Amino acid sequence: MFNIETHIKAGSVQEAISLLMENPNARLIAGGTDVLIKLREGKPAFRHLVDIHGLAELNGIEKLPDNTLVIGSGTTFTQAIESDIIQTHIPILTDAAGSVGGPQIRNVATIGGNICNGVTSADSASPLFSLNALLSLQGPDGTRHLPIADFYKGPGRVDLGPGEILTAIRIRPEDYEQAFGYYYKYAMRNAMDIATIGCAVCLKTSGGTLTDYRLAFGVAGPVPIRCREAEKAVKGHPLTPALLEKIAATVVRDVNPRTSWRASKEFRLNIITELSKRATKKALTRAGEELS
Ligand SMILES: Cc1cc2nc3c(=O)[nH]c(=O)nc-3n(C[C@H](O)[C@H](O)[C@H](O)COP(=O)(O)OP(=O)(O)OC[C@H]3O[C@@H](n4cnc5c(N)ncnc54)[C@H](O)[C@@H]3O)c2cc1C
Secondary structure, three states, X not given: OOOOOEEEEOOOHXXXXXXXXXXXXXXXXXXXXXXXXXXXXXXXXXXXXEEOOOOHHHOOEEEOOOOOEEEXXXXXXXXXXXXXXXXXXXXXXXXXXXXXXXXXXXXXXXXXXXXXXXXXXXXOHHHHHHOOOEEEEEEOOEEEXXXXXXXXXXXXXXXXXXXXXXXXXXXXXXXXXXXXXXXXXXXXXXXXXXXXXXEEEEEXXXXXXXXXXXXXXXXXXXXXXXXXXXXXXXXXXXXXXXXXXXXXXXXXXXXXXXXXXXXXXXXXXHHHHHHHHHHHHHHHHHOOOOOO
16 A cells, blocks of 8 residues: 555664764654655655654653753654643643644644654644744754754755754743734644644733734645744734734735635635734733733
8 A cells, every 4th residue: 555665763863963964865754743644645756755753852842951952853743742741831731732733633743743844834834933933954964953944945845965864842931921922723623633723823022012923824825934024013012903904905915825616715715814913812811911
């Protein structure tokens, strides 16, 4: 059923890099929930596999002494949901992880695979955009750290060089401390459905104003995006109901959704303006703020 020609289990990240360099046609498999679908569809790209599933080096969620949060790329969505560190510091990722597929998928699907498949609907992507996440990419020449916003090159295309592996996702303290977030997924069904639109908000408030505002969307363009116009328009805005209207009015300048069998462009635009308001309101509630 699966036309796999070679399948090699790597014993370490370094070995996986060497295996990828030795066989330029080989592709990584982690949880396999995307790769196995592609193989089933007969896609030739995944016939040679380097397996990193369960590698200890890629597992684990930790808080470093400088308060940076580090999430191993091999972390499954179930592990993310159950993590005290994520629940306490970045519950926006708990929202997102809980919205992925069903329990069986969440038990094997990894956050690294979700980012590296380059898909705009990936539920972890827009929350990580809103957290200014940095990706640690290890390859034959060492490790580099890239902002997630620079990782996406186009639909299904990401900035991974030959032999490179996403090893971890890092969230810096200035991007999550005193910040409150919320992820809103709109899908046609409540479970086992990919997002028609995914909306992530991360914000900070002080003295009755919005001091930091980061808004990101999935499926509002060919790749996940940040909404810089809307963000600029409301930074420093007082916490009044007019804030939500301003966000809804400006966000349409940032996005470029398309019509597909799932939803029309017009419907998506409608959802985008509505979700930007709802997610902002939910994040404000988490911040202990009310609009008045
Ligand atoms: C029934 C079903 C429901 C689903 N529902 C959702 C949903 O609601 N939301 C959602 O976002 N997704 C959903 N998905 C898609 C999928 O489960 C996720 O994208 C998942 O996170 C992929 O992770 P994985 O470990 O299975 O990746 P894999 O399939 O192993 O790999 C995916 C891609 O990433 C590459 N890759 C994997 N790990 C790395 C790494 N560390 N470094 C570099 N490249 C890497 C692989 O080479 C491959 O190209 C669903 C899939 C199925 C089958």
